[in-house]
Each structure stands twice: as C-alpha cells, then as structure tokens.
Amino acid sequence: MTTSEGEQGGGGAGAERTPGGGAARPEDRLEQAVRAAEQALIEFEIAVETFRVEVDNFSRLHEQKLGPMYARLEELDARILEARAARSDDPEDRRRADEARARLMPIPGVEELMNGWMDGDGLFPEATAMLTGQAVRPPQRVRPSEEARRLYRELARKAHPDLAQEDEERARREEFITRVNAAYARGSEAELRELAEEWAAGPELKRVPSAGEELYARLEWLSRRKELLTLVARDLEESAIGSMLRLAPDDPDALLEEIADGLRAQVTERETELAALLA
Numbered sequence: 001m002t003t004s005e006g007e008q009g010g011g012g013a014g015a016e017r018t019p020g021g022g023a024a025r026p027e028d029r030l031e032q033a034v035r036a037a038e039q040a041l042i043e044f045e046i047a048v049e050t051f052r053v054e055v056d057n058f059s060r061l062h063e064q065k066l067g068p069m070y071a072r073l074e075e076l077d078a079r080i081l082e083a084r085a086a087r088s089d090d091p092e093d094r095r096r097a098d099e100a101r102a103r104l105m106p107i108p109g110v111e112e113l114m115n116g117w118m119d120g121d122g123l124f125p126e127a128t129a130m131l132t133g134q135a136v137r138p139p140q141r142v143r144p145s146e147e148a149r150r151l152y153r154e155l156a157r158k159a160h161p162d163l164a165q166e167d168e169e170r171a172r173r174e175e176f177i178t179r180v181n182a183a184y185a186r187g188s189e190a191e192l193r194e195l196a197e198e199w200a201a202g203p204e205l206k207r208v209p210s211a212g213e214e215l216y217a218r219l220e221w222l223s224r225r226k227e228l229l230t231l232v233a234r235d236l237e238e239s240a241i242g243s244m245l246r247l248a249p250d251d252p253d254a255l256l257e258e259i260a261d262g263l264r265a266q267v268t269e270r271e272t273e274l275a276a277l278l279a
Helices: 005-010 026-088 091-103 125-131 146-159 167-185 189-201 212-238 240-247 252-278
Strands: none
Touching: 026 091, 026 146, 026 167, 026 212, 026 240, 026 252, 146 167, 146 189, 167 189, 212 240, 240 252
C-alpha cells in the first residue's frame, strides 16, 4: 500500500506535531517564544536587582566608614583657610574662608543626612572612633548571603508578576514580590524562607493561553522592558559606587580600607599644616 500525496505533503519527518498528534499551531510556537523571553527577562531582572542591592549596601558601608574622614577633611580645610585669612588679612582669603565655613553650616535634618556622623557641634563619638582606627558598629544592611541569593532567585522565578495573565493574579504577585525584594535587601534568609512557604501554600491561578495579538504585544513589552533594564544596569555599573565595587567584587572591604588609609594620611597632612599656621 502506497502513501497518498496528501500524506506525503503533510506528514513528513520535519512536520511539527502537538501532543495530541496534530500539527502545531503558529500561536503555540509564539507562546513558546514569549515564555522563553519572559524567563530570560526574569533572569536579567534578578541579575540587575542583585547588583543594585550590592551597590546600595556598598554605598552605605562606604559612607559609614569614609564619611567621617571626608567630613574631617572639609573641617580642616575650612580651618586652614580661616587661619590663612587671619594671617594675611586679605579680603580674598577671607571670602574663601567664609565660603568654606558656610558649606559646613548645619542644615535642617543634618543628623539624618549625615547618618549619625555629626551635628552642628561637630563629629559624634562614633565618627571620632573611626578616625582613630577604633571599631564602629556594622552597617545596618549587609550583602545578602549565597543562601539568600538562592532563595531570592527561586521566589523571583516562581512569583514574578510578568508570569501572570490575569489582573488579579498580577496584583497578587506584585505585592508579594515587593515583600520579597524588601527581605532580600535586608539579607534575611529567615524572611525569604517564610515567603517561600507562603507562596507554596497560596492560590495558583490557571494560566490562560493568550491570543496571537496579545502574544505579539507581550513580546513588544518584554523588549521595551529589557531596554529599560539595560539602561538601569548601565547606570549602576557606571556610577561611582558601582565602578568602585567592580574594582574589588570579591573583597570590597579591602578596597574601603585602602581608601581609608589614603584619607587618614590626608587628615594627618592637614592637621600638620593647620598646626603650623596656628603656631
């Protein structure tokens, strides 16, 4: 028995089939492409968010460890200019000294802005301790552990709002991911585990297949979202803190200590110069 021409034309080895045996619809292939794009975007977002948290935490540590030294240098520079003006009695020297002092004048909310380093009366004891090489309290936020990163990635993959096709489900996921991001930023493994248990016990809405037009619109949105994330990632990488972090990703504390050594040397130089002017 020979195979008919119709069977030869439609049943070749290369023809795609659905699980039921029929030929795959174009919408099925498009939906697969959308799902692949969604998963790729989620992975990209996880990478960007991970780096953002690292930059944020490193920025806080940088400000806490080095902020007092920068403040001390500015104070010494102002006092040096004031001492020079007192010696020369030159109006231009006095103007520069007054401008330097004005930059150090307290402003509303200075304690919050300076993260507890100084107020209108000068450096706090903790800041003084840092300048003298003594230990200070650790930053409130730390770099997330490997376990916290693993938990965050799993939750982001499972609960990401972009996986929802219904408005109600998207809203639920967005609220949940907001809490996941907050727990990850705190580096709390315990909170992330609790959230994982909460998600596992929560409702799971059935994914409704999208029409072809909606799938194309989804791909366009994913493309725009990727472009936006690319800009965010570039801004993070090119920021001052991001550039510093990339210099020593495995040991940022050592980089901070190296910078601190240089600032201590500058403080010593300024103190010596000021002492000479006041002598």
